[in-house]
Amino acid sequence: MLELSGISAGYAGAQTLFDLSMRVEAGEAVAVIGANGAGKTTLLRVISGMLPARSGSMTMDGVSLRDSPPHRIVETGIAHVPESRRLFPRLSVESNLKMGAFIPAARARFRERLDYVYGLFPRLKERRSQLAGTMSGGEQQMCAIGRALMSGPKLVLLDEPSMGLAPVVVQQVFDLVRRIRQEGYTVLIVEQNVRQVLKVADRGYLIEVGRIRAGGTAAELLASDAVRDAYMGI
Amino acid sequence: MDCQLDIFFLEAILNGVLLAGLLALLALGLNLVFGVIDVVWICYAELVMIGMYAIFYAYTGGVPFPLAALLGILAVAATGALLHWVVIRPVLDQPPINQLLVTGGVLFFLQAVATMAFGIEFRSLGIRLGSTGFADMTFAWSRILAFVVALAGMLALWIFLSRTFLGTAIRAIAQDRQIMPLMGVDASRIYLVTSAVGGGLAGLGAVLMVLQYDIYPQIGLQFGPLIFMICVLGGLGSMAGGFVAAFLISQFIAVGGSCMATEWGYAVAFLFFMVAIFIRPQGLFGVRG
Amino acid sequence: MSRVALRPTRGIPPLAWSALGAAALLAVPILIRYGAPGSERYYLHILIQILIWSFIYTGWSLMGRFGLTSLGHGAFTGIGAYTTVLLWNVAGLSPWLGIPVGIGLATAAALLVAYPCFSLRITGHYFALMTLALTEFVRLCIVGWRDYTGGSLGTQPQRAPGGVSITALQFEPDRVLSYYIALALWALGLWMWLRVDRSMDRYALDAASQDEEAAASVGVDVTREKLKITGLSAAMCALGGAVYGQYQMYIGPDTIAGLGVSLNIVFGTIAGGLSVLLGPTVGAVFTQLLSEVLRVAVQGSGLTAQLGSAALALDTAIYGALLIFFIIYMPKGILGTILEARRRRRAGAP
Numbered sequence: 001m002l003e004l005s006g007i008s009a010g011y012a013g014a015q016t017l018f019d020l021s022m023r024v025e026a027g028e029a030v031a032v033i034g035a036n037g038a039g040k041t042t043l044l045r046v047i048s049g050m051l052p053a054r055s056g057s058m059t060m061d062g063v064s065l066r067d068s069p070p071h072r073i074v075e076t077g078i079a080h081v082p083e084s085r086r087l088f089p090r091l092s093v094e095s096n097l098k099m100g101a102f103i104p105a106a107r108a109r110f111r112e113r114l115d116y117v118y119g120l121f122p123r124l125k126e127r128r129s130q131l132a133g134t135m136s137g138g139e140q141q142m143c144a145i146g147r148a149l150m151s152g153p154k155l156v157l158l159d160e161p162s163m164g165l166a167p168v169v170v171q172q173v174f175d176l177v178r179r180i181r182q183e184g185y186t187v188l189i190v191e192q193n194v195r196q197v198l199k200v201a202d203r204g205y206l207i208e209v210g211r212i213r214a215g216g217t218a219a220e221l222l223a224s225d226a227v228r229d230a231y232m233g234i
Numbered sequence: 235m236d237c238q239l240d241i242f243f244l245e246a247i248l249n250g251v252l253l254a255g256l257l258a259l260l261a262l263g264l265n266l267v268f269g270v271i272d273v274v275w276i277c278y279a280e281l282v283m284i285g286m287y288a289i290f291y292a293y294t295g296g297v298p299f300p301l302a303a304l305l306g307i308l309a310v311a312a313t314g315a316l317l318h319w320v321v322i323r324p325v326l327d328q329p330p331i332n333q334l335l336v337t338g339g340v341l342f343f344l345q346a347v348a349t350m351a352f353g354i355e356f357r358s359l360g361i362r363l364g365s366t367g368f369a370d371m372t373f374a375w376s377r378i379l380a381f382v383v384a385l386a387g388m389l390a391l392w393i394f395l396s397r398t399f400l401g402t403a404i405r406a407i408a409q410d411r412q413i414m415p416l417m418g419v420d421a422s423r424i425y426l427v428t429s430a431v432g433g434g435l436a437g438l439g440a441v442l443m444v445l446q447y448d449i450y451p452q453i454g455l456q457f458g459p460l461i462f463m464i465c466v467l468g469g470l471g472s473m474a475g476g477f478v479a480a481f482l483i484s485q486f487i488a489v490g491g492s493c494m495a496t497e498w499g500y501a502v503a504f505l506f507f508m509v510a511i512f513i514r515p516q517g518l519f520g521v522r523g
Numbered sequence: 524m525s526r527v528a529l530r531p532t533r534g535i536p537p538l539a540w541s542a543l544g545a546a547a548l549l550a551v552p553i554l555i556r557y558g559a560p561g562s563e564r565y566y567l568h569i570l571i572q573i574l575i576w577s578f579i580y581t582g583w584s585l586m587g588r589f590g591l592t593s594l595g596h597g598a599f600t601g602i603g604a605y606t607t608v609l610l611w612n613v614a615g616l617s618p619w620l621g622i623p624v625g626i627g628l629a630t631a632a633a634l635l636v637a638y639p640c641f642s643l644r645i646t647g648h649y650f651a652l653m654t655l656a657l658t659e660f661v662r663l664c665i666v667g668w669r670d671y672t673g674g675s676l677g678t679q680p681q682r683a684p685g686g687v688s689i690t691a692l693q694f695e696p697d698r699v700l701s702y703y704i705a706l707a708l709w710a711l712g713l714w715m716w717l718r719v720d721r722s723m724d725r726y727a728l729d730a731a732s733q734d735e736e737a738a739a740s741v742g743v744d745v746t747r748e749k750l751k752i753t754g755l756s757a758a759m760c761a762l763g764g765a766v767y768g769q770y771q772m773y774i775g776p777d778t779i780a781g782l783g784v785s786l787n788i789v790f791g792t793i794a795g796g797l798s799v800l801l802g803p804t805v806g807a808v809f810t811q812l813l814s815e816v817l818r819v820a821v822q823g824s825g826l827t828a829q830l831g832s833a834a835l836a837l838d839t840a841i842y843g844a845l846l847i848f849f850i851i852y853m854p855k856g857i858l859g860t861i862l863e864a865r866r867r868r869r870a871g872a873p
Binding site (some may be wrong): 268274321324325328329330331332334335336338339340341342343344345346347349350451455458459462463466470494495497498500501504505507508511512515 | 590592636639643644645647648649651652653655656657658659660663664666667781782783786789790793835836837838839840842843844845846847849850851854
């Protein structure tokens with residue numbers, strides 16, 4: 001479904017991704033793990049077009065993403081739930097969901113998508129007219145994921161969904177991730193919470209300083225020395 | 235000074251309320267543009283002036299007034315979009331103060347072009363709507379009309395912003411512009427639409443003003459600073475705040491103007507503004523930080 | 524702390540050049556007398572205007588270069604000019620006393636508005652619009668007080684008998700004297716600029732303009748520093764406004780007080796170059812010459828016959844268009860851009 005090869009990217013003065021190649025097949029949940037500053041968030045930003053790649057190729061269902069302006073990438077079926085959720089705090093929950101359905105294809109089926117998301121997350125329906133910024137962290141994450149689903153995506157990118165949340169709520173968030181997997185979405189998830197994310201994912205990549213250090217099934221990664229030494233702690 | 239608590243005092247207050255509708259409408263356009271694009275159009279009042287001339291020439295050229303009014307609104311909306319595309323867009327990455335100053339250049343430019351094209355004479359549409367009386371007080375129909383239409387215009391904008399996808403995007407972009415591409419929103423297009431809507435509101439203001447006031451190239455300097463003051467007092471970007479501030483300020487002008495010379499009403503309003511901002515720097519309804 | 528970097532001062536000409544320039548400026552009246560005997564008064568008039576406005580622009584740039592964009596300086600020039608003239612006309616007080624009173628009033632007004640602004644951290648757009656309100660307030664007071672000020676038509680200082688008068692500080696009939704007075708004023712402005720540039724306050728303000736909290740954390744009293752520079756800047760503009768009124772022998776709200784004047788000051792300075800010594804001067808030369816050339820060109824062409832007095836607005840239209848152009852393509856101003864290009868060329872040469 002999504003294929004990256006030889007991607008390099010970075011910010012002014014500093015390169016953060018070096019010659020990175022990876023793929024995500026339809027129906028999979030793929031985890032990207034690594035330390036803080038390894039380039040995980042940059043990777044997602046490159047995929048969704050927020051940060052242009054410097055070199056390499058990137059395709060979604062065989063169509064190159066590097067030629068599209070960032071606001072067109074959503075239309076290829078990629079929805080990005082950004083780090084720390086980034087809801088519109090002074091807009092109601094329903095208006096936030098409405099923004100998720102801004103692209104023409106989703107706009108035409110807005111009611112249908114809205115009913116679908118409310119069916120998936122009934123809590124959001126209860127809170128539909130509340131300002132998004134006044135909800136709890138877990139509810140906000142639910143709203144952010146709901147907003148991403150509004151565009152009718154094939155692939156959902158999740159950036160550190162558990163960050164900044166209380167341990168109990170972290171569990172709920174991973175339940176949300178399981179839930180959208182069951183709905184048939186392909187998921188690419190970035191996490192620091194290695195143990196948890198590898199329980200949800202089929203496969204994973206370990207990134208270190210902008211390069212892929214290891215890759216394999218979730219079980220292989222959990223057993224690998226590189227992951228155990230660096231991230232599992234003892 | 236000659237001020238008594240009589241029926242004419244009440245008349246002044248009510249006239250102030252009627253004026254407030256118009257000022258609130260004008261402040262709304264400026265606030266919308268500021269809230270979304272983060273730019274203060276110092277030349278906003280000059281856009282209104284351009285609209286007034288457009289309506290004047292269309293009407294005196296034989297176009298019926300309602301159609302001339304529509305043409306005026308469209309002309310200013312187009313001017314607003316053009317202003318954004320030609321002048322604001324190239325400086326979006328510069329310090330905010332340069333964005334404010336560049337529209338100051340537009341102010342000089344529009345005023346001078348209007349002087350050359352339309353002359354320095356005062357011009358008037360010559361439409362007399364007359365007035366109505368109530369218990370010794372008289373109210374011009376043009377002012378009552380302006381009040382009603384201004385309220386209707388604000389209501390229409392509110393519906394647009396809260397119901398449509400484009401309107402929701404305009405509200406959203408003011409809160410978080412970086413993630414707009416993730417929603418599939420082309421921010422530059424939203425900016426352009428917002429500028430056109432802001433211009434359209436200035437155009438509607440022009441329609442209402444042209445029925446009440448004479449037109450001349452410098453007219454913008456008379457009420458432009460007043461509009462900025464209302465926006466800042468209400469809290470830049472806060473539409474509800476601008477509405478309340480318009481009512482406060484117009485009372486100073488109407489009541490002050492009826493007791494003293496017109497300038498003193500304005501002067502007191504500016505004084506009130508400065509004191510109010512020192513008490514509440516973020517404006518009446520503003521959120522800062 | 525590490526985020527605050529001192530911006531180096533650039534564009535101060537070496538001593539030899541300065542001496543040469545000073546000599547040339549002192550010799551200007553003689554050169555004009557022999558070079559253009561018929562239009563001596565006209566050329567001197569243009570130079571005097573340039574020098575007075577250069578001084579005012581330099582005064583504005585003192586605070587403008589630290590990110591304090593004031594639209595209130597039209598109020599300060601107005602207060603300086605009107606106080607001086609009104610005290611002379613109404614109370615018979617000599618401008619020698621009237622000017623200090625005007626400067627005092629303008630400084631007081633500046634501090635009164637600036638203190639709450641700075642202590643409440645009103646910056647950027649808000650500061651510009653607050654100071655704009657002050658300008659409007661002063662203009663409205665001038666217009667409203669029309670029995671004394673002549674309202675929107677303006678007024679004139681009463682002429683002292685005998686033309687040039689020391690007590691009345693009226694020197695306009697003698698253009699050469701006026702030129703030297705304006706030159707002295709201009710030199711005073713540059714001296715002030717250099718003093719500020721070499722003072723500790725400048726380092727504090729430079730730091731504060733980049734990161735107020737970092738500056739405060741290393742012991743800079745940010746509010747106090749900003750107030751000092753604001754007071755000085757307002758005082759200079761009041762003095763400039765007063766001298767302008769004494770030279771023109773006419774003051775009106777459009778020429779020396781109000782939003783138009785504020786914007787002209789800001790634009791002139793930015794067109795020349797905000798943070799270089801001679802930037803404001805270059806800006807004044809540019810804006811004054813531009814409007815003069817355009818005025819002459821418009822009057823000389825057939826346009827006035829066709830458009831009447833409306834053609835006079837052509838210079839303002841071109842001026843406005845150029846300002847837009849400058850801010851978009853040359854945000855560092857004429858002199859700032861030239862100096863930077865020169866520096867780059869030098870650095871680029873191996």
